[in-house]
Amino acid sequence: MSLTTPTPRQFLATALAGTRVVVRYRIDGGFTDALGDLLECGETECTVRTRTSDVGIPLDRVVAAKQVPPAPPRRGPRQTPPAAG
Template structure:
């Protein structure tokens, strides 16, 4: 028998800092995702370092969260596709 899936807030509280995560959370008008490295957390919020910036997310706004595999290597710019 498998263990129950942790609530997203519990996952974010337990995940080691540095884990690559995707976090879905509420914003005005809907939902959005933050994909990146979990770099900080408190009892009330977590911080995900995305490609663009650090995103601070209130844990009460989180509706889903999970670990994701490492990003594939980025291709150099300026190379034509075959």
């Protein structure tokens, strides 16, 4: 029995919208990652909603992609200890 791992492009094409993903892709001078919710995946590009913006990623630049666990809950603001007095 042989299980084949999907290519990053196949994974993105079959992942449901809303799946939390990390996508590594080529940029000028190296690589970068987009971490967030997959909004959509078309023939040539996928869109990931990161914490700061929606990122359109050309599929021909993608080198790795996988599902990741949900984001941990955000911590509240730090409390300042009362002054000793």
